[in-house]
Amino acid sequence: MRAFFKSKKKYMISVFIVISFLILSYFYFDGDKILVSLRAVFSHPFALLIIMGIYLLSFILKAFAWKLYLRGIPRLSTCLMGVLYSLFINHVLPVKAGDLVRIGVMKTREKKIHASEAVNSVIVLRAIDLASLIVMAFAGIFAFEIKIRFSLVLLLAALAAGIILLVLLKKTLPKKLGEQYHLLKETMLGKNGILIFLFTFTSWILEAAVVFVTIILIANPITPLEAVWVNSMTVAGQIFQITPGGLANYEAVMAFALNAIGTDLQTGYTIALLTHGIKFLFSYMSGAIVLIMYPIKFNTIIQWVKKGEVNKNEERI
Structure with missing residues (x-):
């Protein structure tokens, strides 16, 4: 029963954010401005290539971190495929099921990695x-002195996200980490943990x-630190994802985050649409590549997702 109400609260917040996006769209959607901005981005193919390259590098680093956590046993290619499959699935399905597929990729490609180790590592x-993300978000709030300008919608969403995160971590992590305590201790203590x-x-x-x-190409530029903060707030908000790739959620949170550092809502809304579009493009391109390199049947993916959901439900009882 408690789990039911927790899920309902999360769903209500998600719907609230989606409604906020619809309100933003009603007041600030400008097809001409979006088209002009889109042309500005694609008229600089080299800049777009740089964006994609740096974005790919961020996932390579995540793959390295995963490989290190598993004591260097799995191949880097497996870790990268798992991470990119996770990204792709999260942009196809309305729920964040990518981690379940990420675990499945690790278990099927790396026989030396036990299933419980794969699960533990992803958690x-x-x-x-x-x-x-939380460190970046709170550091930015204090660094940029974001107070009165902060939107009530974003404040409520961030507060709710923090509460839900604390509840989930308190309930899930101790049990899961207890199962693989020695792996956690061996990996996170010392040089490897720092890396x-x-x-x-x-x-x-x-x-x-x-x-x-993207902002440099279409609007008044912001500082790199501001960009990091806006991105951390936006990604953290994806805990309330109920649409493929967090559509609507991403745009609403980013628009309000940009507004908090001085960007007008219409420009922030347009930037959010474009950056999310670029991320969707990357996720589908990388998804196509990993499907070619290591094809997985759709039925298998659905089975992994269903099995993962069943296990989650069992833990709640």
Whole structure:
């Protein structure tokens, strides 16, 4: 029953953010401005190539972190395929099921990695992801002195996200980490742990390049630190994803985040649409590549997702 109400609360917040996006669209959607901005971006193919290259590098760093956590046993290609498959699936399905497919890729390609190790590694690395984003988000709030200008919608969403995250971490991590305590201790203590955190943290900084370069091409530029903060707030908001790739959620949170540092809502809304479009393009391109390199039947993916959901439900009982 408690799990039911927790899921309902998360769903209500998700719907609230989607409604915020619809309101933004009603007031600020400008087809001509979006078209002009789109032409500005694609008229600089070299800049677009740089964006894609840096974005890819961010996922390579995530793959390195995963390989390190698993004591260097899996191939880097497996780790990268798993990460890119996860990205692709999250942009195809309305829920964040990518991690379940990421685990499936690791289990099927690397026989030396036990299933529980694969699961444990993804849980821990996701926790590090969230910790990195939270650090960036709160650092930015204090660094940029974001107070009154902060939108009520974004404040409520961020507060709710923090509460849900704490509940999930309190309930899930101790049990999961207890199952693989020795792996966690061996990996995260010492040099490897530092490298894993640095690779993960840096990967999120690199992802902000999509926002930074896009804004340079179509609007008054912001600083790299501001771009990192806006990206961290936007990605953290994806915990409430209920649409493929977090459509509507991404745009609403980014528009309000940009507004918080002085960008008008219409420009912020347009930037959010374009940067999200670029990320969708990258996810589908990378998804096509990994499907060619290591094809997985759609039925197999659905089975992995269903099995993962069943396990989650069992844990809640």
